[in-house]
Amino acid sequence: MATSTSSPALPSVFFSGDSGKSTRASLRVIILITIAAAAVAARLFSVIRFESIIHEFDPWFNFRATKYLVQNGFYSFWDWFDDRTWHPLGRVTGGTLYPGLMVTSGIIYHILRFLSMPIDIRNICVLLAPAFSGLTALATYLLTAEMSTSPSAGLLAAAFMGIAPGYISRSVAGSYDNEAIAIFLLVYTFYLWIKALKQGSAMWGALTALFYGYMVSAWGGYVFITNLLPLHAFVLICMGRYSPRLYVSYTTWYALGTLASMQIPFVGFLPIRSSEHMSALGVFGLLQIVAFVEYVRTQLPSRQFQTLLRALVLVIFTVAFGGLVLLTVSGVIAPWTGRFYSLWDTGYAKIHIPIIASVSEHQPTAWPAYFFDLNLLIWLFPAGVYLCFRTLRDEHVFIVIYAVLASYFSGVMVRLMLTLTPVVCVAAAMALSQILDIYLVVESPEEQKSSAENGEAVKAATGSSLLSDGLRSTKSPIVGIYSFASKFTVVSATTVYLMIFVAHCTWVTSNAYSSPSVVLASKMPDGSQHIIDDYREAYYWLRQNTAQNAKIMSWWDYGYQIGGMADRPTLVDNNTWNNTHIATVGKAMSSREEVSYPIMRQHEVDYVLIVFGGLLGYSGDDINKFLWMVRIAEGIWPDEVKERDFFTARGEYRVDEEATPTMKNSLMYKMSYYNYNALFPAGQAQDRVRGSKLPAEGPQLSTLEEAFTSENWIIRIYKVKDLDNFGRDHPSAVAFEKGHKKKKSPKKRGPRVLRTE
Amino acid sequence: MAPRNRQSTPATPSLGSTTQSTSTPSRPSKSTSRSNSANATVGEAQQIIQGVWNNYLERTPQRVKLIDTFLGFLVVVAVLQFVYCIIVGNYPFNAFLSGFSATVGQFVLTCSLRMQTNPENHAEFKSISDERAFADYVFGSLLLHFFCVNFIN
Numbered sequence: 001m002a003t004s005t006s007s008p009a010l011p012s013v014f015f016s017g018d019s020g021k022s023t024r025a026s027l028r029v030i031i032l033i034t035i036a037a038a039a040v041a042a043r044l045f046s047v048i049r050f051e052s053i054i055h056e057f058d059p060w061f062n063f064r065a066t067k068y069l070v071q072n073g074f075y076s077f078w079d080w081f082d083d084r085t086w087h088p089l090g091r092v093t094g095g096t097l098y099p100g101l102m103v104t105s106g107i108i109y110h111i112l113r114f115l116s117m118p119i120d121i122r123n124i125c126v127l128l129a130p131a132f133s134g135l136t137a138l139a140t141y142l143l144t145a146e147m148s149t150s151p152s153a154g155l156l157a158a159a160f161m162g163i164a165p166g167y168i169s170r171s172v173a174g175s176y177d178n179e180a181i182a183i184f185l186l187v188y189t190f191y192l193w194i195k196a197l198k199q200g201s202a203m204w205g206a207l208t209a210l211f212y213g214y215m216v217s218a219w220g221g222y223v224f225i226t227n228l229l230p231l232h233a234f235v236l237i238c239m240g241r242y243s244p245r246l247y248v249s250y251t252t253w254y255a256l257g258t259l260a261s262m263q264i265p266f267v268g269f270l271p272i273r274s275s276e277h278m279s280a281l282g283v284f285g286l287l288q289i290v291a292f293v294e295y296v297r298t299q300l301p302s303r304q305f306q307t308l309l310r311a312l313v314l315v316i317f318t319v320a321f322g323g324l325v326l327l328t329v330s331g332v333i334a335p336w337t338g339r340f341y342s343l344w345d346t347g348y349a350k351i352h353i354p355i356i357a358s359v360s361e362h363q364p365t366a367w368p369a370y371f372f373d374l375n376l377l378i379w380l381f382p383a384g385v386y387l388c389f390r391t392l393r394d395e396h397v398f399i400v401i402y403a404v405l406a407s408y409f410s411g412v413m414v415r416l417m418l419t420l421t422p423v424v425c426v427a428a429a430m431a432l433s434q435i436l437d438i439y440l441v442v443e444s445p446e447e448q449k450s451s452a453e454n455g456e457a458v459k460a461a462t463g464s465s466l467l468s469d470g471l472r473s474t475k476s477p478i479v480g481i482y483s484f485a486s487k488f489t490v491v492s493a494t495t496v497y498l499m500i501f502v503a504h505c506t507w508v509t510s511n512a513y514s515s516p517s518v519v520l521a522s523k524m525p526d527g528s529q530h531i532i533d534d535y536r537e538a539y540y541w542l543r544q545n546t547a548q549n550a551k552i553m554s555w556w557d558y559g560y561q562i563g564g565m566a567d568r569p570t571l572v573d574n575n576t577w578n579n580t581h582i583a584t585v586g587k588a589m590s591s592r593e594e595v596s597y598p599i600m601r602q603h604e605v606d607y608v609l610i611v612f613g614g615l616l617g618y619s620g621d622d623i624n625k626f627l628w629m630v631r632i633a634e635g636i637w638p639d640e641v642k643e644r645d646f647f648t649a650r651g652e653y654r655v656d657e658e659a660t661p662t663m664k665n666s667l668m669y670k671m672s673y674y675n676y677n678a679l680f681p682a683g684q685a686q687d688r689v690r691g692s693k694l695p696a697e698g699p700q701l702s703t704l705e706e707a708f709t710s711e712n713w714i715i716r717i718y719k720v721k722d723l724d725n726f727g728r729d730h731p732s733a734v735a736f737e738k739g740h741k742k743k744k745s746p747k748k749r750g751p752r753v754l755r756t757e
Numbered sequence: 758m759a760p761r762n763r764q765s766t767p768a769t770p771s772l773g774s775t776t777q778s779t780s781t782p783s784r785p786s787k788s789t790s791r792s793n794s795a796n797a798t799v800g801e802a803q804q805i806i807q808g809v810w811n812n813y814l815e816r817t818p819q820r821v822k823l824i825d826t827f828l829g830f831l832v833v834v835a836v837l838q839f840v841y842c843i844i845v846g847n848y849p850f851n852a853f854l855s856g857f858s859a860t861v862g863q864f865v866l867t868c869s870l871r872m873q874t875n876p877e878n879h880a881e882f883k884s885i886s887d888e889r890a891f892a893d894y895v896f897g898s899l900l901l902h903f904f905c906v907n908f909i910n
Contacts, residue, residue: 200882202869202893206900244878248869252897255862259904262854269850291868299812304805 024151031155032141036134039162042506043130045514047173050531052126055516057557057574059176060564063125065093066102066176070109070121077102078265084569085559086581087551087603095265096577100185100218101178104128129171129180136171136422137162139187144426146194147388147395150433157429161187165508166373166421172514179418182219187422189215189225190402193232193253194395200245205252212253213260216267223276224419226261228405229253230283232398237290241394247291254284278324289316361415370410372508373417376501377428384427387434403427432494439490518561520618532616538715539565541708542607550606555589555622555629556582558609571603579632586633589668590626590641596667597703597730600720607707608718612672615679615713617688623655624689626668656692670699671718674706702730824871828864835860855905862901870894 046055054063069077080094105124112119137158144157161167170179189211196204216222233250236242258271258280271277293312297305370378385403388396402423410420515521520532542552543566552568559573572582584603588596600608613621622629626646633641645662648654655669663669677685677698685694704718724733817825838857847853873882873890882890 199884200873201885202866202873202890202897205869206893206897210900244872244881248872251865252869255858255865256897256900256904259855259858259862259901259908262908263904269854272854288865296809299809300805304808308805 028151028155032138032158035137035141035155035158035162038159039133039137040130042163042509043133043168043172045172045510046516047126049514049521050516050519052123053174053516053518054122054125054176054564055172055174055518056177057560058178059125059174061560061574062101062176062178063122064560064564065097066105066125067121069102069106074103074106084567085563085573085575086578087569087571089578089581091575091577096575098178098216098218098220098264098266100214100216101128101176101181103217104181105176125176126174129175129177130173132181132184133162133167133171136167136184136187139184139191140422140425143187143191143194143422144429146191146198147399147426148430148433150430150437152436153429153433156433157425160377160425160429161422163502163505163509164374164377164421164425165505165513166417166424168505168509169373169513170415170418172509174516178219179221182215182221183418183422185211185215185218186221186225186419190398190422193229193249194398196249196253197245197394197398200243200248202248202252205249206256208249208253209256209260212257213263216261217264221416221419222261224405224409226271226277226280228402230280231405232401233283233287234279235397235401236394237286239397241397242287242290242294244291246394247287250287251284254280275328282320285320361413363414365411365414365417369414369417372512374421374424375504376497377424380428380431381424382427383431384429387430388427399423399426435490435494439487439494441487532712532714534710534712534714535561536565538609538708538710538717541710542566542568542609542717545708546607551604552607552609553585553588553600553603553605554609555585555611555625557625558611562609571605580636583633583636586629587637587641589622590630590633590646590666592665593667593670593701593703593730595640597720600703605720608667608671608704608720610668610671610716610718612713612716613689614672614676614687618712618714619689621672621689621714622668623672626666627653629668654692655687655690655694657695664695664699667704670701671704671716673699674701674716674718676713700734702734821871821875824867828867828871831860831864831867835864849910851908851910855908859902859905862905863898866894866897866901869897 046053054060065077065080068080072080077099078094080092081090082093083090085091085093105121105128108128109119109121109124112124140161141154141158145151145154147153167183170177171183189208192204192208192211195201196208212222212225215225229250233246236246258277261267261271262269272281289312293309296308300308374381381403385400388399388403406416406420406423409416518535520534522530522532524530539562542550542562546552546568548568550568551571552562552566553571554562556572556574556576559570559575562568562570563573572578572585576582584599588599591599611618611621612623613619614623627643630641630643630646634643642662645660646653646666648658648660652658654660655663655673659669673685673687673694675698676694677696680686683696685696685698686692687694701718703721705721706716707719708717709715721730724730726733728736835857838853838860842853842857870890870893872878873885873893874887885893
């Protein structure tokens with residue numbers, strides 16, 4: 001990588017002059033291919049370390065949907081009603097997903113088959129993200145090449161984009177998620193938009209709309225484009241930069257793009273109903289008016305025009321504003337959605353929608369994350385934005401707006417770091433190429449000539465001479481670098497920085513972002529790697545030992561994985577469309593057995609699956625997520641589930657001897673620690689995640705029985721008992737059996753009434 | 758802040774052609790209603806409209822007038838659809854929407870064509886010849902109507 005990042009500057013040294021033009025072009029192609037290859041290669045750590053496997057949670061659903069698409073064809077995929085999730089409700093899957101990703105890999109699969117290269121659909125899904133990241137690097141090159149005249153800027157940007165951890169985090173092999181293709185589409189749409197705006201061409205505008213439509217079909221983040229392009233157009237108008245080119249490109253994009261986005265069933269009428277899309281419509285209307293006014297202006301003497309303009313502005317403003325208010329009040333335009341509010345007020349979600357706040361990728365970003373994900377780029381970024389200000393053409397305005405918006409949003413939500421990364425790469429590449437272009441020229445400039453040239457260049461390129469004749473910095477500031485020592489210092493420093501950047505990226509990718517999180521890796525004391533494969537062990541147990549239609553209850557995090565790996569119906573999954581249903585599961589998990597059992601019977605639950613990390617010290621387990629279950633359940637049943645009851649009097653969340661009775665009696669606690677004592681000498685049981693000693697007496701379960709516990713106890717599966725044959729309630733049945741064995745009096749319990757509605 | 762440094766600045770309207778515009782013959786009706794409010798305050802509306810209209814008749818080439826007629830037709834169709842939607846109801850909402858957006862989309866595409874082929878704007882659209890503009894127009898229209906037909910249900 002180090003060679004390909006620093007080599008872009010070489011052509012200008014070795015191949016100066018017109019004769020080297022084709023050489024330069026072919027060299028550029030070779031460099032780009034190398035960058036794409038490096039981008040792909042950097043993402044293969046997980047495949048090499050582990051195996052070709054789908055990662056995490058959401059990708060499992062995408063994978064399952066893709067398999068369905070490949071097996072049943074496009075139409076039945078489009079109309080897919082999935083009765084194996086959200087039991088007993090089912091999910092209209094075909095109409096509630098973004099089909100772009102699945103359709104893309106389906107098409108690739110069929111093309112490869114057509115070329116008689118039968119590749120397993122799983123491998124296509126695993127390797128789709130790296131393949132598209134190579135394309136993203138190319139798209140970044142194109143976008144940056146539109147911004148800067150320097151040939152090295154685009155190549156640098158492509159190299160940055162190829163290996164920036166902020167993007168790798170969502171595109172390693174196996175991370176088969178919507179973002180895998182969406183970032184490529186995002187960058188490419190922006191490139192097409194700039195191209196359309198520069199040329200004022202309806203064709204590029206139509207292509208922008210086409211790729212925008214593809215983007216809409218692929219990721220919910222398309223709203224970012226929907227708002228960024230209008231904002232760009234609006235700012236241009238406000239700066240007095242309205243031009244027919246803007247009209248042509250924007251209106252073509254909007255008219256076609258909106259129609260294209262409405263083709264996706266999940267989006268449907270949103271583009272004309274929801275408030276998020278209104279800015280695009282508003283700017284569309286505004287452009288019509290501005291264009292009309294511009295036309296009239298050329299037809300009229302200025303005094304008459306003034307009068308007309310004043311009247312026009314007044315009327316239009318009143319009508320538009322009144323109309324908007326009326327429509328919003330009367331409910332034709334949907335009010336802003338919760339996810340949107342949480343973008344502005346980071347506390348909003350926590351108070352109102354625990355289900356959104358509970359998702360880890362929706363948390364606000366911690367500031368070290370910027371350095372971790374972008375390293376060197378984050379401090380080149382402001383310099384690049386500053387350079388945009390110096391040559392403020394239309395496309396630079398775009399980069400400035402994009403930079404501001406994306407910086408804000410990335411601070412609000414961790415996962416929006418992804419939208420920030422492209423602009424950071426572009427801006428940083430512009431800054432760095434500026435440095436390299438100046439310092440990498442070997443011969444010293446002649447004083448007179450170069451200063452004159454520089455002055456001209458600045459004037460011609462910027463147009464900022466119009467803005468600020470008074471500012472000293474804009475009056476032909478740089479003359480040239482004469483001393484070889486200073487050149488050498490700067491260039492070598494930059495090279496070192498770039499090398500450190502590459503090293504950092506590789507390190508981050510290999511250590512932080514390449515874990516499949518389905519398979520865990522740990523180091524043995526002797527340094528060798530130990531694979532912990534409890535998830536798959538448990539899911540395959542389910543697949544092979546339970547009935548085809550056995551319903552599995554688990555927290556929603558594991559819904560997609562159970563559907564994908566165990567192929568069993570689930571109650572809730574990661575498509576959190578029904579908060580009440582999730583709260584029901586939360587209530588079942590957080591209540592006493594007497595309350596939970598009827599709930600599970602009503603939902604025909606056969607097995608309950610929980611994740612327990614106490615033995616291994618695996619911190620992402622259900623006891624740590626438990627408070628979210630409580631909160632979400634409390635949101636629906638504030639009288640029956642209370643978060644306060646799970647904290648001790650001193651406000652601590654404990655699982656040991658001092659845990660509250662509510663906590664100790666909750667189903668989740670009981671399932672987690674059931675029989676856990678047996679692993680340890682008496683009274684020594686210890687939870688390694690929470691670092692606490694457990695009560696000597698383990699919890700008793702009466703309505704569930706342990707069915708399976710994986711090797712490292714990460715997954716525990718319980719079978720829900722059927723009603724007792726003799727019509728007893730479960731506690732007394734258990735007590736009866738125990739009494740026969742041990743002659744031991746039954747434990748003190750709560751009310752023994754089995755509530756069966 | 759240098760205003761409109763990207764503008765073609767058509768200070769003197771040269772030989773018989775209109776400048777950048779979105780629409781004209783359709784808009785007189787609209788601009789009548791708009792300038793009526795101006796009329797109440799100033800009372801120059803009549804004169805203004807007359808001026809615009811005369812200018813238009815004088816300076817527009819025949820080909821552009823043809824485009825303008827088409828634009829007018831599109832506006833009439835759109836207004837008809839909208840009135841129908843308000844009076845009768847929007848029951849097949851997909852159908853109404855695709856019909857309406859077909860006219861709107863065609864309108865803006867045609868406007869784009871009009872701007873691109875206008876000699877006044879030649880400085881803005883250096884890379885686009887008339888033929889290219891027409892090809893773009895056809896491409897855009899094909900896409901537009903493909904989406905509309907697909908959306909109509």
